[in-house]
Amino acid sequence: MSNLLELHNISKSFGALTALRNLSFHIGEGEVVGLLGDNGAGKSTTVNLISGIHKPTDGYLSVDGKKTLFTCRSDSADAGIETIYQHTALVDSLSITRNIFMGRELTDRFGFLRQAEMREIAMEVLQNAVHISGIDSPDTLVGNLSGGQKQAVAIARAVYFKKRVLLLDEPTSALSVRETEALLNQVLKLKAENVSSVLVTHNIYHAYQVCDRFVIMSHGTKVFDVAKADTTINQLTDYVVLT
Amino acid sequence: MTPILADSAAPRSRTQRQSILKQIMGMPAGAIFLVFMTLQIVCIAGALLYPNEFRYLSPQNLTILMKAVPVLGCLALGAGVLMIAGEFDLSIGSVYTFTAVLMASLVGAGVSAFVAAPLGVLAGVMIGLLNGQITIRFGLPSFIVTLGGLLFWRGAVLLYNGAVQVRFDPEPVFTSLFSGTLLGINAAFIWIVLFVVGFHFLLHRHRFGNHVFATGGNRGAAEAIGINTNRVKLVAFAIAGGMAAVAGILATARVGSVQPGQGAGLELQAIAACVIGGLSLRGGRGSIIGIFLGVLLIHTITDVLLLLRAPGFYLDMFIATLIVLAAIFNHLIERRGVA
Ligand SMILES: Nc1ncnc2c1ncn2[C@@H]1O[C@H](COP(=O)(O)OP(=O)(O)O)[C@@H](O)[C@H]1O
Numbered sequence: 001m002s003n004l005l006e007l008h009n010i011s012k013s014f015g016a017l018t019a020l021r022n023l024s025f026h027i028g029e030g031e032v033v034g035l036l037g038d039n040g041a042g043k044s045t046t047v048n049l050i051s052g053i054h055k056p057t058d059g060y061l062s063v064d065g066k067k068t069l070f071t072c073r074s075d076s077a078d079a080g081i082e083t084i085y086q087h088t089a090l091v092d093s094l095s096i097t098r099n100i101f102m103g104r105e106l107t108d109r110f111g112f113l114r115q116a117e118m119r120e121i122a123m124e125v126l127q128n129a130v131h132i133s134g135i136d137s138p139d140t141l142v143g144n145l146s147g148g149q150k151q152a153v154a155i156a157r158a159v160y161f162k163k164r165v166l167l168l169d170e171p172t173s174a175l176s177v178r179e180t181e182a183l184l185n186q187v188l189k190l191k192a193e194n195v196s197s198v199l200v201t202h203n204i205y206h207a208y209q210v211c212d213r214f215v216i217m218s219h220g221t222k223v224f225d226v227a228k229a230d231t232t233i234n235q236l237t238d239y240v241v242l243t
Numbered sequence: 244m245t246p247i248l249a250d251s252a253a254p255r256s257r258t259q260r261q262s263i264l265k266q267i268m269g270m271p272a273g274a275i276f277l278v279f280m281t282l283q284i285v286c287i288a289g290a291l292l293y294p295n296e297f298r299y300l301s302p303q304n305l306t307i308l309m310k311a312v313p314v315l316g317c318l319a320l321g322a323g324v325l326m327i328a329g330e331f332d333l334s335i336g337s338v339y340t341f342t343a344v345l346m347a348s349l350v351g352a353g354v355s356a357f358v359a360a361p362l363g364v365l366a367g368v369m370i371g372l373l374n375g376q377i378t379i380r381f382g383l384p385s386f387i388v389t390l391g392g393l394l395f396w397r398g399a400v401l402l403y404n405g406a407v408q409v410r411f412d413p414e415p416v417f418t419s420l421f422s423g424t425l426l427g428i429n430a431a432f433i434w435i436v437l438f439v440v441g442f443h444f445l446l447h448r449h450r451f452g453n454h455v456f457a458t459g460g461n462r463g464a465a466e467a468i469g470i471n472t473n474r475v476k477l478v479a480f481a482i483a484g485g486m487a488a489v490a491g492i493l494a495t496a497r498v499g500s501v502q503p504g505q506g507a508g509l510e511l512q513a514i515a516a517c518v519i520g521g522l523s524l525r526g527g528r529g530s531i532i533g534i535f536l537g538v539l540l541i542h543t544i545t546d547v548l549l550l551l552r553a554p555g556f557y558l559d560m561f562i563a564t565l566i567v568l569a570a571i572f573n574h575l576i577e578r579r580g581v582a
Pocket residue numbers: 014017018019037038039040041042043044045046
């Protein structure tokens with residue numbers, strides 16, 4: 001059986017700087033992978049590469065065992081990959097509903113929005129799939145939400161559009177403790193629905209709480225790749241700190 | 244029993260009224276709507292109390308208002324859509340004159356106005372696209388690019404036509420279509436109402452409008468989600484140029500001639516109307532109704548000051564104050580929205 005997503009010997013240079021060197025790892029169906037490493041290790045570059053923002057200098061990606069080249073963000077979106085950004089990609093001046101359907105609006109054949117339908121779905125997703133406290137209406141402007149609520153909206157977007165892989169790049173850096181907890185639970189809930197996640201984080205404890213496997217990077221390469229069952233927090237910490 | 248009822252009823256009705264007020268203020272164009280309605284009530288009351296001194300409600304005055312609104316209205320609608328997409332067009336005043344001269348001289352050369360007018364609009368659209376292309380290709384501020392456009396097309400009018408006025412003699416059907424009356428209402432005013440309705444649906448009920456707001460509101464987010472923001476901006480530039488030409492048609496049909504200097508300053512009035520109507524200078528915020536109310540407000544104030552025989556500089560000062568107040572108000576709303 002092939003993995004959902006595989007990176008094969010990927011290298012990425014920005015001019016003279018080599019950000020990724022010969023990086024290979026995979027993400028299985030319904031698997032939560034923790035991508036760990038110090039600042040500048042190349043985690044964000046990896047995420048950008050998987051989401052199609054960067055193209056590899058060398059090496060390739062495969063989806064379901066088939067070699068693929070993502071040339072832009074919408075290529076990866078078509079393959080079922082959704083990115084939750086460090087600074088979430090939402091439009092503050094628009095409502096939650098409009099943000100969830102941004103770029104993928106439900107319309108009639110003339111392009112006019114099916115507003116009532118979108119609103120209903122947004123309400124449904126917010127209430128059932130993504131439990132976020134304090135949001136009472138899908139008409140609320142996203143600019144009025146807290147950091148955690150914003151991320152919940154971004155996740156709601158992924159849930160509704162039935163994404164297969166969620167890429168989360170330091171999603172908890174702007175969140176309160178309670179919001180972080182909610183987000184990590186969200187990742188587990190999605191896993192139960194067979195959605196995979198790649199969680200980039202500085203916080204090994206957060207990663208340990210939800211991840212099935214850990215990929216540790218240092219200076220653009222993988223230095224450790226281990227299943228949760230075969231490791232301990234102490235060992236992971238050592239790898240992140242010492243390599 | 245009665246006093247208690249009265250006591251308990253009074254505060255409730257007051258909170259109810261407050262919440263309605265709050266609701267209106269919370270709507271996209273709510274604040275400007277309140278200002279506009281207040282002004283109307285004051286004006287109408289004044290006209291009823293002093294019908295001879297303050298002829299606000301006289302048929303002549305209403306006709307003047309209805310004729311004045313459409314030109315600035317068209318310019319502001321185009322400029323507004325572009326502003327929401329996060330760009331400016333300072334050239335629309337010059338484009339308005341240029342396309343009107345083009346249309347009028349084509350008609351003078353024997354071309355049917357029904358051919359010349361669409362050609363004028365096409366020219367406006369092309370100029371808008373050119374502004375957009377230069378802005379996007381070279382990553383320049385549109386403010387600078389279209390400042391260039393303002394001077395360039397103003398010069399082009401003089402080069403092409405000289406500083407003389409151009410007569411416009413279209414078929415009578417054309418004139419009545421754009422400046423006749425229907426059921427006592429000025430045709431140009433009917434056109435602007437149709438445009439407002441059309442633009443409202445385009446911007447607030449159509450996918451394109453959603454992408455305009457996203458492009459102006461958070462360009463990075465819009466691109467991350469797969470929206471082609473350059474294309475959205477290009478279309479918005481084209482709309483601004485095209486609506487400038489439409490404004491030129493309405494003005495020319497009304498007056499029957501084009502003055503080479505007639506567009507000067509209109510671009511700033513259009514942007515002023517947008518700001519008064521609640522648009523953010525940073526893009527991503529605003530509404531079509533707000534833009535239209537901004538235009539109506541500017542013309543109502545102009546009209547009132549004329550009726551009161553106030554000197555012209557009062558008008559400028561008044562509008563200036565209004566713009567700054569509106570900008571401060573918008574800024575506060577934005578800050579609250581982002582906090
Ligand atoms: N667009 C880019 N252009 C040039 N250098 C970049 C770019 N993106 C990342 N880098 C460099 O690549 C290296 C890895 O960065 P990054 O992937 O952001 O690390 P991490 O997310 O693990 O902290 C850093 O040295 C960074 O400066």
